[in-house]
Amino acid sequence: MSDVYVDRQQLERDEIWWRDRQQFLQSKGYMLRPRFRPGWVPSWLTSGKHPYKSEDGILLPMASHTIDATRMSDGKMVYLKRVKAKNREASIACSLYSEPLRRDPMNHSVPVLDTFADPVVPGDSFMVMPFLREPDDPPFERVGEVVDFVDQVLQGLVFMHEQGIAHRDCSLDNIMMDASEMFPDGFHPIFQDNGLDGFSRLRSRPRSFVSVKYYFIDYGISSVFSPGQPHLVTGLDGRDRDVPELSSTTPYDPFAVDVFLIGNMFRKTLFGKYSNLQFLEFLVLRATHPTPSQRPESHELLKLWISERDRLSHLHKCWRLRERTEFTLTTIIWDCASLVGYIYSYLTFLLT
Incomplete structure (x- = not known):
């Protein structure tokens, strides 16, 4: 039987790779956690704590090409990603965050804060991005939070398409959020439900009361088109297998695919899950029409959404999300509890 006190002292192969880059990354202004620094001595040898604590x-984690780090200039947690030369994802992400595009409020492409070459492997480089969370972690709680999410996602989709970029894989897995205002004390990059030490209680603020920004990530299979160039591609890549026109032989419009993907994501993760998001139904039906030519373009979809959104009352947006599986009595009880909780949370937020 293995001894965890000994096993945890041994760095894995990927951890060694990052440890060997630590001093270089530090010279660029980014500090890795103690485990990945040369000369690291396990804290549990002197603290008496268990390695698991x-x-x-x-x-x-197993993703060998990424790691978290702290930007030394301001203590902000960032995400380092190792990419190959002429990498499509890096090229598109950097172009979307270039001046003056980065200042456009419609731009919801992940910020690229820094890039620099790997001194060891020719052609390899590093991208530095904010450390983001999955958009439904923690889960959406109120209708207004969903409204804000849909707003930003559709704005970002329109912006991408205006730049001639079709994402082609814009599922929920490729949308992230900057939740720094929700967690003012920070959170651990691996155990994200805990504080920075990995084990303490995480202090959070309700999503409804702070500013949260959502970003598109991962342009690995995206396509870029020049003005006037035909918008046709082939290929079966992508997480969502519901897109009806995907084909390895018959060309299709990737911009129409993006519209379907966004609509299908809204259907599966929002409209299909919660009963009081009826206002999404028309949007979902139009976006996921089985005939690509019958789907609205992204800017038309945004206009349809704004028309639906503007009919919502402030009270509706403050209400909690009701899961479709709830029984009537459960709904009444939870609605009452939610109203009290909302008032309490709002007053607490004002006082902190």
Whole structure:
């Protein structure tokens, strides 16, 4: 039987790779966690804590090309990603965050804060991005939070398409959020339900009362078109297998695919889950029409959404999300509890 006290002292192969880059990354202004620094001595050897209860006993996840770090200039947690030369994702992400595009309020492409070459492997480089969370972690709680999410996603889709970029994989997995205002004390990059030490209680603020921004990520299979160039591609790549026109032989319009993907994401994760999001139904039906030519373009979809959104009352947007599986009695009880909780949370937020 293995001894965890010994096993956790041994760095995995991917961890060694990052440890060997630590001093270089530090020279660029980014500090890795203690486990990934040269000369690291496990804290549990002197603290008496179990490795499973020590921050430097937390292993790096399996994704060998990414790691979290702290930007030394301001203490902000960032995300480092190793990419190959002429990488499509890096090229598109950098172009969308270039001047003056980064100042456009419609731009919801992940910010690229820094880039620099790997000193060891020719052609490899690093991208530095904000450390983001999945958009439904923690889960959406109120109708207004969903409204804000749909607003930003559709704005970002229109912006991308205006730049001639079709994402082609814009599922929920490729949308992230900057939740820094929700977690003012920060959170651990691996154990994200805990504080920075990986184990303490996480202090949070309700999503409804703070500013949250959502971003598109991962342009690995995206396509870029020049003005006037035909918008046709082939290929079966992408997470969502529901798109009816995907084909490896028959060309299709990737911009229409993006509209379907966004509509299908709204259907599966929002409209299909919660009963009081009826205002999304028309949007979902139009976006997921089985005939691509019958779907609205992204800017038309945004206009349809704004028309629906502007009919919603402030009270409706303040209400909690009701899961479709709830029984009537459960709904009444939870609605009452939610109203009290909303008032309490709002007053607490004002006082902190």
